[in-house]
Amino acid sequence: MATPQVEQQSTSSARGVVVDGLRKLKLAALLQIIAAILAGVSAIMLLELLGSLLFPVPGHRAIGFRIIAIAGIWWIALAVVALILAIVSIYLYLLPSAKRFASWRSEEFSTPSQLMGIGYLWGAIMLLIALLIVVVGAVSLTSEIILGGAVLVIVGGILLLIGWIGNLIYFFRLRDAFNSTLFLVAAILLIISIFVPILGFIAWILTYIEADSLEKKIATEKPAL
Numbered sequence: 001m002a003t004p005q006v007e008q009q010s011t012s013s014a015r016g017v018v019v020d021g022l023r024k025l026k027l028a029a030l031l032q033i034i035a036a037i038l039a040g041v042s043a044i045m046l047l048e049l050l051g052s053l054l055f056p057v058p059g060h061r062a063i064g065f066r067i068i069a070i071a072g073i074w075w076i077a078l079a080v081v082a083l084i085l086a087i088v089s090i091y092l093y094l095l096p097s098a099k100r101f102a103s104w105r106s107e108e109f110s111t112p113s114q115l116m117g118i119g120y121l122w123g124a125i126m127l128l129i130a131l132l133i134v135v136v137g138a139v140s141l142t143s144e145i146i147l148g149g150a151v152l153v154i155v156g157g158i159l160l161l162i163g164w165i166g167n168l169i170y171f172f173r174l175r176d177a178f179n180s181t182l183f184l185v186a187a188i189l190l191i192i193s194i195f196v197p198i199l200g201f202i203a204w205i206l207t208y209i210e211a212d213s214l215e216k217k218i219a220t221e222k223p224a225l
Contacts, residue, residue: 014104015218017100017103017104018100018101018104018218020100021101021104022097022212022214022218023097023211023215024093024094024096024097024100025093025094025097025207025211026207026211027093028089028090028093028097029089029204029205029211031085031086031089031093032086032089032204033201033205033208034085035081035082035085035089036082036201036204037201038078038079038081038082038085039078039079039082040201041078042075042078042079042082045074045075045078046075087124090120091120091121094120095116098112098113098116098117098166098170101113101173105177108176109170109173109177111166112166112167112169112170112173115162115163115165115166115169116163116170117163117166118162118163118166119160119162119166120159120160120163120166122159123157123158123159123160123162123163124160125156126153126155126156126159127152127157129152130149130152130153130155131149133145133148133152134146134149134153167190168187168191171183171187171190171207172184175187178210178214180210180214182206182207182209182210183206185203185206186203186204186206186207186210187203189203190203
């Protein structure tokens, strides 16, 4: 179990900042976990639906349009909810948690906080603009507009990558600040999740467990920060 090392500021206000940062991080991790579960269920539903359509079982009735439509609606609904939860997790909890830690230890957390803010925020804005441009280009059948949208998609993807790198640095800095093995493992799993996506899900579970544990320890410990 990691031992909190929060000796730099010995005031109750610093304790509140750290506890609030951990609480926001915990909620971000929880929403990421739920979003991953919903996304997984959505993916399974899609695969089963496609499998039934492409490889029908001999002797069974073909799937009707109504069933396909209902399954499709459920798939879209789950995917949309998962996406919304992931967005809420990042912008309402993960980024604010990094900002709280940056106000506690600026030298350690300001860089990952800025990287995540620039990458995740502007990356999302770029992708939204790109989507609108692509839609306009598709409606007007203008290849130049569609190409412009595609370029913005690439730029948005690069910005999101910057945000993701900031997220990794954030976890490594949390590891150093709290002498936390779980935050270190979570960061490593996030890196490997590029090749094995399920490990990203495990990384957020570990993040939730550690943030919850540290929050309770620091909130209830007698010595002031």
